[in-house]
Amino acid sequence: MEVDNQESLPEGSQLAAIDLGSNSFHLIIAKIEHGEMRPVEVLAEKVQLGAGLENGHLSEEAIERGLECLTRFAQLLDSVEPERIRVVGTNALRVAKNRSDFTKPAKRILGAKVDVIYGREEARLVYLGVAHSLADDAQSRLVIDIGGGSTELIIGERFEPQRLESLQMGCVSYGKACFPNGEISKGNYRNAYDRARLQAFHIRHGYNSGHWEECVGSSGTLQAIETLITQNGWGEGGINHKGLQKLEKKLLAFKTMEDITLDGLAAARRSVILPGVAITTALFDVLGIEHMRTSKGALREGVIYDLMGRLSHEDVRERTINALMQRYAVDTEMAEVVERRARTLFTATRMSWQLTTSDWELLHWAARSHEIGMAISHKHFNRHSAYLLRNADLPGFSQEEQEQLAVLALGQRGKLGDGLFTEIGESDQVRMKYLVCIMRLAACFKYVEKLAQLPDFSILASEHNLTLEFPKDWLQEHPLTAQELQGEQAVLEKLGVSLLYS
Numbered sequence: 001m002e003v004d005n006q007e008s009l010p011e012g013s014q015l016a017a018i019d020l021g022s023n024s025f026h027l028i029i030a031k032i033e034h035g036e037m038r039p040v041e042v043l044a045e046k047v048q049l050g051a052g053l054e055n056g057h058l059s060e061e062a063i064e065r066g067l068e069c070l071t072r073f074a075q076l077l078d079s080v081e082p083e084r085i086r087v088v089g090t091n092a093l094r095v096a097k098n099r100s101d102f103t104k105p106a107k108r109i110l111g112a113k114v115d116v117i118y119g120r121e122e123a124r125l126v127y128l129g130v131a132h133s134l135a136d137d138a139q140s141r142l143v144i145d146i147g148g149g150s151t152e153l154i155i156g157e158r159f160e161p162q163r164l165e166s167l168q169m170g171c172v173s174y175g176k177a178c179f180p181n182g183e184i185s186k187g188n189y190r191n192a193y194d195r196a197r198l199q200a201f202h203i204r205h206g207y208n209s210g211h212w213e214e215c216v217g218s219s220g221t222l223q224a225i226e227t228l229i230t231q232n233g234w235g236e237g238g239i240n241h242k243g244l245q246k247l248e249k250k251l252l253a254f255k256t257m258e259d260i261t262l263d264g265l266a267a268a269r270r271s272v273i274l275p276g277v278a279i280t281t282a283l284f285d286v287l288g289i290e291h292m293r294t295s296k297g298a299l300r301e302g303v304i305y306d307l308m309g310r311l312s313h314e315d316v317r318e319r320t321i322n323a324l325m326q327r328y329a330v331d332t333e334m335a336e337v338v339e340r341r342a343r344t345l346f347t348a349t350r351m352s353w354q355l356t357t358s359d360w361e362l363l364h365w366a367a368r369s370h371e372i373g374m375a376i377s378h379k380h381f382n383r384h385s386a387y388l389l390r391n392a393d394l395p396g397f398s399q400e401e402q403e404q405l406a407v408l409a410l411g412q413r414g415k416l417g418d419g420l421f422t423e424i425g426e427s428d429q430v431r432m433k434y435l436v437c438i439m440r441l442a443a444c445f446k447y448v449e450k451l452a453q454l455p456d457f458s459i460l461a462s463e464h465n466l467t468l469e470f471p472k473d474w475l476q477e478h479p480l481t482a483q484e485l486q487g488e489q490a491v492l493e494k495l496g497v498s499l500l501y502s
Helices: 060-074 091-095 100-110 119-131 171-178 186-201 220-231 241-251 267-287 299-311 316-327 332-349 357-369 381-391 399-410 426-446 479-494
Strands: 014-020 024-033 036-046 085-089 114-116 140-146 151-157 160-167 214-218 291-295 458-461 465-469 498-501
Touching (some): 014 060, 024 060, 024 299, 036 299, 060 100, 085 091, 114 399, 119 151, 151 267, 171 267, 186 267, 214 220, 299 316, 316 357, 332 426, 332 458, 357 399, 357 426, 479 498
Parallel strands (some): 085 114, 465 498
Antiparallel strands (some): 014 024, 024 036, 140 151, 458 465
C-alpha cells in the first residue's frame, strides 16, 4: 500500500477531473507545481442531463447529449494517464435507475470509470475546491453550491468541513417542476421559492448565521446572479438581499424563459436563472444570510485536490475507515490478521485472476472494517457490517465503492444469497467473486490464528482453481480448520472457483 510521494506524483504531473453535473459537464486538466494545481485546460458544456429525467430514468436524448459531450472532452485527455483521471457523477446520475446506460459507454469513451457520489461526498469535494481558492484564514464559513439537481451546504474552517448537507433542490429540477413549458408567473416563482424555503427550513438550526462568519457561493448559477447584480448596479460585488429583489422583479417581467434578455446573462442560463434566484432568496431568508461572495473553486477543483491526496498517500478513504473502526470499537488485532491473510492470498492470485491495485485497496478496507457489525450484534454480524458500509456517510468513497465493500462484508461468511451481486455491474461481477473468495478464506483463517500461528503454506491459482498446500500433517492436527475448508469448497464452487487443499 505504501507508495513513495515523489514517485507517485512528481512535479509537473498532469491530473484531470470531470464533473458530470445535472446542468453542465465540466472538465479540468491541471499540472502540479510546488504542491498546488495549475489549470491548463478548462472546458464546460451545458448538457442538462437532469432535464432528461422522467420517472427516475434518463431519456435516450439526454444520454446521447452527455456522451457526445464526453466524446469532445476525450480529445483533451490523451496527455493524461488513465489512473490520473477521475470522473464524478452527481444528482442526475444518483437518482437515475438506468444510469449504467450512461456510465458504461462513458467509461469506454473516457478510459476511466464514472464514480457516482452521494450528496454529502459531493459537498465535501465542493468545500475542498472552494477552500483552496480562498485565503487560508481561521474564520468559519458557509459554502453553498446550487447545482442542477441538488444544493450542497457546508460549514467549515480552512480545509476542514465540519457539517455537510445536500438538499434535493436544483435550478434544472425546479425549472422543470415549477415553470412548465418555461412559463414565468408570480405563482410559478412563488411555488419554487416555497419549495426551497421548506427544504432549507429543515436544516436552519445547524446552518443559520449564528454558526459561521462569512458565506461563499460556488457554482455557475451563483456567479451568474452576482454578475447580473453587479452589472445592473444593484450591488458592489457579491450577492445581497437588495440585489436579489431587484433581479427577481426584473426577471418576473418576462413571460417565458426564452424571452429573458439581460446584459451579462448567457443564453445557456436563461432556463435556470429564475429557479436559481428563487433557491438563493429562500436560503438567504431562512439562514439569515446578508451577503454572499462567490468563488471560482468548485467540485471539479475539489476532485483534483482529492486525487492529489490519493496519489500522494494522503487518501481520505484511509482516514474514513480508521474512524469507522474507532467508532465501532473494532478488534484491531483481528482486523490486521485478516488483512495479512487477504494480502497473502491476493499476492498469490492477482496474476491469474487479473486483479489490480484498486482491488487490493478494496480488500484492505474490507478486511479492516469487516467486523464493525459486531457493535450491533455478534449474531449475523456480517449483515450488520454490510448495512453500515452500504448506508453510512463514508467520506472519499463513491456509491459503487460502498456497495462493493458491503458485498465483501456480507459475503465473508455463511451462505451466499442469490442477490449478493445484484447491485454490482455485470462487468465487475467476476472480479468481485474473486475478491469474495479471498475475503472468505482470510476470515476463515483468522479463527486459527486466535489459537496458533498459521504456518507458511503454498498457494497456486489458475482462472477457475485455487490450491492450498499445508505442511505435512498440519490439517490432521487442526481438524476444525480442515472442516471449515471443506465447507468453503461448496461455497467457492458457486463463485466459479474450485478449492483444493492438502
